[in-house]
Amino acid sequence: MNNPTEYRPVFLSGQHKITPAHLQRLVYIYIRQSTLKQVRENRESQVYQYNLVETAQALGWSRERIRVIDADQGLSGRESETRTGFKELVAEISLGHVGIIFGYEVSRLARNNRDWYHLMDLAAIFGTLLADGDGIYDLKLHNDRLLLGLKGTMSEAELHILRQRLDGGRLAQVKRGAYRQHLPTGLVRQADGSVVKDPDDQVRHVIELVLAKFEELGSCRQILRYLRRENILLPRRQTSGLYKGELLWKLPSDAAIYDIIRNPAYAGAFAYGRTQLDPTRHDPGRPATGRLKKPLAEWLHLQHDVYPAYISWEQYLANQERLHQNALRYTEQQQQAQGVARSGAALLQGLARCGQCGCAMRVTYRHSHRYFCDSLANRFDEPRCLSAPGPAVDEVVVQAFFEAIRPAQLDALAAILTGQQVERQRLDQHWQERLKRSQYQARLAERQYHLVDPDNRLVAAELERRWEQKLVELQETQEGYDRFQRTPSPVGIPPHLREQFRHISETLPALWPTLSNNHQKELLRSLIAQVILTREAADRVAVKIVWVSGHYSVVYAQPPILREQDVTGYDQMVSRIEVLWQQELNDNQIATQLTQEGFHSARSTEVRPDTVMKIRLAHHWYSHLARSRNALELDGCLTIKGLAARLGVERNWVYNRFKRGGIDPQYITRHPQSQVYLIKDDPVLIAQLKQFLPENVHA
Secondary structure, X not given: OOOHHHOOXXXXXXXXXXXXXXXHOXXXXXXXXXXXXXXXXXXXXXXXXXXXXXXXXXXXXXXXXXXXXXXXXOOOOOOOOOOHHHHHHHHHHHOOOEEEXXXXXXXXHOOOHHHHHHHHHHHHHHOOEEEEOXXXXXXXOHXXXXXXXXXXXXXXXXXXHHHHHHHHHHHHHHHOOOOOOXXXXXXXXXXXXOEEEOOOHHHHHHHHHHHHHHHHXXXXXXXXXXXXXXXXXXXXXXXXXXXXXXXXXXXXXXXXXXXXXHOHHHHOOEEEOOXXXXXXXXXXXXXXXXXXXXXXXXXXXXXXXXXXXXXXXXXXXXXXXXXXXXXXXXXXXXHHHHOOHHHOOOXXXXXXXXXXXXXXXXXXXXXXXXXXXXXXXXHHOOOOOEEEEHHHHHHHHHHHHHHHOOHHHXXXXXHHHHXXXXXXXXXXHHHHHHHHHHHHHHXXXXXHHHHOOOOOHHHHHHHHHHHHHHHHHHHHHHHHHHHHHHOOOOOOOOHHHHHHHHHHHHHHHXXXXXXXXXXXXXXXXXXXXXXXXXXXEOOEEEEEXXXXXXXXXEEEEOOOOOOHHHOOOHHHHHHHHHHHHHOOOOHHHHHHHHHHOXXXXXXXXXXXXXXXXXXXXXXXXXXXXXXXXXXOXXXXXXXXXXXXXXXXXXXXXXXXXXXXXXXXXXXXXXOOOOOOEEEOOOHHHHHHHHHOOOXXXXX
């Protein structure tokens, strides 16, 4: 077996269990090795497993009916979630396409009883055989099922014992001081096994600086700000990857600083079991999940004075207590800021995502709620990503939600489903035509074979081969059509559900204000997966709504801002105000026109008249009435202000004379547009009024 060409098929016991029905179905060769190291080094096992193809051919299957599954190479059999090959095998058994499964040792198809017994049950139902070096097994036979059940149990127990031995051996090494763990940056293991501080002065000084600054500042965030302010990089010796063994200098981050403060190796201690596996937190298919950090009292092993220390053990314990107190204060502040999470006014709590860094946005409540993200600020001391007023964002999201449940949207969904149904009918017709063609070609090949002279062996053999080939193609086409028919077909929206949705779309907007925040959030989450916020301008937030279907839509919110000059299109709005002012429109008319043209104020979705007035007065664009009132003369007559200036008195003095009848009505008229009072510039009237001037004016 050193060379694949020297392989000789091994005839297995139990060959009588193979029936013509099994030969009509597919053969699956399942190839698996548990680790990547085995894949690289145990080549003989691979050769043996691939040579099972020849064993299947020797037992009567043609090469075209043999399938090899080797997608699970280097994966453990403890879990089936990450083994795509195993899932494919189970699916094909469930469809009744598999006649027999070959493996190096069939009990190693799955190393846990849940997957193993599920596979055996399916094989028994659909009449699939299992085969390995010990023989062929029929799961419908009690003895074969009992034997394979014992093999599966022993396989699972074997894996458990191996893991137990490995863990026990590692723990024994730890207790006698022979276990070598990865050293953090700043400590180096020499050729003789002893550990010393890094010979690089800069590496040592930076580690010492971080530890000293924590003792001084008492916060990882403060250390991060200090390092970023002084442009200090953190060293890291790579233990794996492309730069394995090299020293890299990286930008400081909160995680890197936290790891330095938390690592007991800098206090000279050897610690094992700081993180331990919690089966309840383990995510199947992700081996690295489920490991939780344990408190010092639950560490599996701790030994002092093993490494050269950067700080004392007492200082290390004080640092951990400081971190714990910081965490408690942070939690308390978070609880006070967020209030009651489930009944808060923020409808997008848990849904909002930052469009700049992708992190979940947090909520703060003051006068009203706001969505904000400070992830980059916390990790790298960068400016805050985004802060947006919650009510403005919630309003556009709710309106988009109402649009999504309108009958027009339901009609669009129904049109899509109808199109999918038409497409499926087209595919079904294609499969039927393909099946008919395969059936015709198989019958034609059969007739050609029967019509040939049996004595003409050369032609008969070729026609027989063609007939067999067409039969194989016919069977594969039939199996493909069976798979297509088993796929779920799109179903339209039933009439009664359409009527319910139509009723909801009509009544929900009116009922929305009466619903509790909890109910509003649940309704939004029924259609919305997440909402991504990006501030495009001071008064413009792009709101990308990702629906549960995977599609998304973009709407825009206009949050209120403080400065009018920060409004989008402010310069254009000022230019339009000047043009409309020159057309002698008043402030209300100008505001209405600007709103219709799409402009808005800083704290309103429309242009307010007082905004127009402030801009106009700031540019000295006075209204016609104001110009008339402030003029000294109009149409050759004096205004009240002009008469007061001519007499050298205050305007109120002239008003009082006017109201008391001190000015003859024949001298008084009104301006036709502004209705401002006009007084004739008559010397006689001026002389009469001067007689009544106060004494201080005469003086």
